[in-house]
Amino acid sequence: MQRILVLNSKGGCGKTTLATNLASHFANQGKRVSLTDYDPQACSQYWLSIRPEDEAEIQSISAYKQSGMLTTRTFMLRAAPGTDINIIDAPAAPDGMQLEEMLRHTDRVIVPLISSPIDFQATLRFLKTQLLSKLKAKRIPLSVVINRVGVHRTSLEQLTSQLTELGVNISAVIPESYLYSEVYSQGRSVFDNKFSKETDLLHHWQPLIRWIDNTETKLNLSHTDWVTWDANNSDALPEAQVNYA
Numbered sequence: 001m002q003r004i005l006v007l008n009s010k011g012g013c014g015k016t017t018l019a020t021n022l023a024s025h026f027a028n029q030g031k032r033v034s035l036t037d038y039d040p041q042a043c044s045q046y047w048l049s050i051r052p053e054d055e056a057e058i059q060s061i062s063a064y065k066q067s068g069m070l071t072t073r074t075f076m077l078r079a080a081p082g083t084d085i086n087i088i089d090a091p092a093a094p095d096g097m098q099l100e101e102m103l104r105h106t107d108r109v110i111v112p113l114i115s116s117p118i119d120f121q122a123t124l125r126f127l128k129t130q131l132l133s134k135l136k137a138k139r140i141p142l143s144v145v146i147n148r149v150g151v152h153r154t155s156l157e158q159l160t161s162q163l164t165e166l167g168v169n170i171s172a173v174i175p176e177s178y179l180y181s182e183v184y185s186q187g188r189s190v191f192d193n194k195f196s197k198e199t200d201l202l203h204h205w206q207p208l209i210r211w212i213d214n215t216e217t218k219l220n221l222s223h224t225d226w227v228t229w230d231a232n233n234s235d236a237l238p239e240a241q242v243n244y245a
């Protein structure tokens with residue numbers, strides 16, 4: 001079983017969006033998938049609870065609940081036998097013990113990052129002070145996904161160069177799209193049948209999926225036009241600006 005933790009101490013950066021869509025992607029591939037929700041706001045769990053029965057099945061694990069008198073923590077967190085992929089949706093600002101527990105059950109970490117100055121500063125601080133040394137010690141691979149490109153016009157050039165300096169890989173750039181809230185409210189993902197024609201949208205997930213499948217590790221971000229990308233000009237984005245090495 002491969003276990004993937006979607007993590008950032010910053011709220012609202014897309015952890016649940018990435019976790020639910022990735023879980024559904026792998027489920028649609030015929031894999032046995034479980035989705036663990038560590039966030040007491042339980043947004044992943046809610047999404048699973050409204051997921052239509054005819055969509056690819058995903059097992060729900062509620063890690064935000066305390067284990068009771070009769071259940072051990074290990075029992076609560078267990079995935080069903082035969083599970084291929086366990087996606088873990090982290091809460092914002094996890095405490096030290098929670099972070100340790102999540103990392104104990106993780107093979108890969110994905111950090112979604114919104115390219116606004118505030119989110120960037122918060123994420124850099126989280127990476128430097130809490131995450132990177134732990135991942136290094138445990139030899140857990142890390143990748144950043146830049147999310148909601150188009151809303152914020154921070155210099156991605158600066159952002160990518162600072163991440164590169166830290167030795168952090170960027171595996172995907174996901175543009176802003178109203179469809180992410182639309183699919184969430186239906187208990188679906190952009191990978192479910194109903195949305196499979198949204199190829200422009202799905203295209204941006206491919207390098208992240210390849211990174212998880214371990215067939216690609218590097219995204220070439222040499223095109224930096226997006227620094228001045230105009231959110232109102234949809235022709236400008238990002239297919240031409242994101243080339244994969």
Ligand SMILES: Nc1ncnc2c1ncn2[C@@H]1O[C@H](COP(=O)(O)OP(=O)(O)O)[C@@H](O)[C@H]1O
Pocket residue numbers: 010011012013014015016017018043147148149174175176177178180181184
């Ligand atoms: N690429 C995107 N385009 C548009 N909206 C997005 C995108 N990613 C996330 N969102 C929206 O941003 C909000 C926060 O995302 P969410 O996944 O809940 O973040 P987190 O789990 O980190 O708090 C939600 O309303 C979600 O629908």
Ligand SMILES: [Mg+2]
Pocket residue numbers: 015016017039043089090
């Ligand atoms: Mg969330």
